[in-house]
Amino acid sequence: MPDRRHFLSSSLLAGIGLANLNFSFPDTQHKTLKPAALKPGDTIGLVCPAYSAFLKEEVQITIESLETLGFKVKKGDHMFDRYGYLAGTDADRAADINKMFADKSINGIMAMHGGWGCARILPLLDYKTIQQNPKVFIGYSDITALLLGIYSQTGLVTFHGPVGSSTWNSFSVENFKSLLLDANAVQLTNPVKKGDNLVQVDDRIYTINPGIATGRLTGGNLTVLSHILGSPYVPDFKGSILFLEDVGEDIYRIDRMITQLKLAGILNQLSGFVFGKCTDCPPSKGGYGSLTMEDIFEDHIKPLNIPAFSGAMIGHIKDKFTVPVGIKATIDATKGSITLNESAVNK
Numbered sequence: 001m002p003d004r005r006h007f008l009s010s011s012l013l014a015g016i017g018l019a020n021l022n023f024s025f026p027d028t029q030h031k032t033l034k035p036a037a038l039k040p041g042d043t044i045g046l047v048c049p050a051y052s053a054f055l056k057e058e059v060q061i062t063i064e065s066l067e068t069l070g071f072k073v074k075k076g077d078h079m080f081d082r083y084g085y086l087a088g089t090d091a092d093r094a095a096d097i098n099k100m101f102a103d104k105s106i107n108g109i110m111a112m113h114g115g116w117g118c119a120r121i122l123p124l125l126d127y128k129t130i131q132q133n134p135k136v137f138i139g140y141s142d143i144t145a146l147l148l149g150i151y152s153q154t155g156l157v158t159f160h161g162p163v164g165s166s167t168w169n170s171f172s173v174e175n176f177k178s179l180l181l182d183a184n185a186v187q188l189t190n191p192v193k194k195g196d197n198l199v200q201v202d203d204r205i206y207t208i209n210p211g212i213a214t215g216r217l218t219g220g221n222l223t224v225l226s227h228i229l230g231s232p233y234v235p236d237f238k239g240s241i242l243f244l245e246d247v248g249e250d251i252y253r254i255d256r257m258i259t260q261l262k263l264a265g266i267l268n269q270l271s272g273f274v275f276g277k278c279t280d281c282p283p284s285k286g287g288y289g290s291l292t293m294e295d296i297f298e299d300h301i302k303p304l305n306i307p308a309f310s311g312a313m314i315g316h317i318k319d320k321f322t323v324p325v326g327i328k329a330t331i332d333a334t335k336g337s338i339t340l341n342e343s344a345v346n347k
Contacts (some may be wrong), residue, residue: 030155032326035108035134037183037345040070042107045100046164047076048087050142051115056080059112062164066110069173074106086117093117094124097146101130108180112164114141119224122146122233127153136180136345139163141247141316144220149233151218151326157344160220160243160314161322171319179322179340183347188321188338190313203319204311205336208297211307213272214330214341217323219243226257229264238269241331243323243338245276245315250284251291258300267300272307272331274338276314276321307333 038044044066046059053059059080063073076096081088100109122145131154138159139147147158159180162172171191178184190203218240219225225244228234246254261267275297283290291299293310301308309331313321324344331338 030131030153032157033131033134033155034157034344034346035136037343037347038071038108038136038180040181041072043072043074043105045074045076045103045106045109046079046112047093047096047100047109048079048081048112049093049097049121049139049146050087050111050117051085051113052082052087053079053112058165062112065168066164069168069177071108074100074103076100079112085115086120090117090120090124094121097121098126098129101126101133101135104133106135108136108138110137110162110164111139111143111146114139114143114163114221116142118142118145119228119233122149122228122231125149125153130154130156138180138322140245140320141221142224144224145228145233147220147325148218148225148228148235152233152235155326157324157326159322159324159344162320166320167318169318171313172322175320176322179324179344183343183345185340185343187340188312188323190311190336191319203313206294206297206310207333207336208273208301208308208310209304209306210334212330212332213241213307214328215239215241215271217241217243217327217329217338218325219274220245220325222246222254222257223249226260229260229266235326237266239271240269241272241274241329241338242266242270243274243276243312243314245278246281247279247316249278249281251281251293251296252284254278254281254293255291255296255299258296262300267304270304270306272333273301273304274308274312274314274331275310276312277317279316307331309333309336311336312338 078088078092328341
């Protein structure tokens with residue numbers, strides 16, 4: 001049996017080796033699969049894969065909003081189920097999604113809202129059926145687990161965008177329609193609104209590193225992504241443009257999660273980086289002050305020397321981009337733009 005000194009020496013060497021290892025995540029092994037574009041008259045399946053739909057009026061407002069866009073709506077069988085804070089059991093929530101993909105009358109699937117619970121049902125999804133019946137699947141926040149899981153397991157392009165309970169204002173609707181109905185290779189840029197100010201104050205772009213980069217868009221909610229690392233439901237990040245967003249997190253937690261991405265070998269594989277909005281993420285309270293989001297970017301992202309910016313309209317906000325997961329795009333970190341290299345849906 002090796003003595004303690006030999007063990008410590010071996011452990012140290014192993015640690016040095018790991019520290020210098022460029023982690024490689026297995027590629028999806030699936031050809032990129034685009035869903036058909038949506039059109040007026042199509043049916044949208046509405047599901048609750050995480051938290052329960054507590055308020056029936058909120059669901060009704062969603063249905064009326066989608067109907068105003070020209071869609072029909074079909075609710076999941078377990079839409080109003082309750083299992084603690086979840087919308088029914090894991091099996092039932094997964095069954096709603098599987099049924100929606102298998103149902104030929106359903107053209108697109110939208111989550112009613114996020115919360116927590118999507119990662120619990122990843123092993124229960126019927127990926128073969130999903131791959132054989134490609135459809136628009138859209139949501140954000142906790143839905144990130146499903147967006148990444150479905151894409152990594154099937155190659156199906158998914159969409160980080162509005163959930164049913166989102167604010168369906170003109171900005172969000174126009175972005176949604178341009179990408180998913182008109183099948184445009186859109187350019188996503190922040191609105192320019194000075195209001196009564198001399199310069200723009202809200203929705204500004206912060207350039208971390210200038211430049212232009214091209215890569216496959218991958219990402220979503222930072223917390224959700226960090227919590228499914230190491231699972232088979234995380235796609236390959238090599239050469240990707242990683243986009244992130246979050247809500248209600250102290251800065252030290254954002255620091256911790258981005259550090260986790262770095263230690264997992266993800267950040268050094270990227271071609272570009274975009275952070276959307278971290279809504280309600282004030283500097284952490286404490287007697288010794290706090291880092292800021294800008295400090296976190298300077299510490300972790302700037303040294304990557306890749307084009308990177310923050311402030312994009314991605315996240316827990318009213319004016320929201322619809323961003324495809326799995327489509328190649330080009331970012332301009334100085335202008336703060338994301339331009340798709342191709343349509344994300346088949347017309």
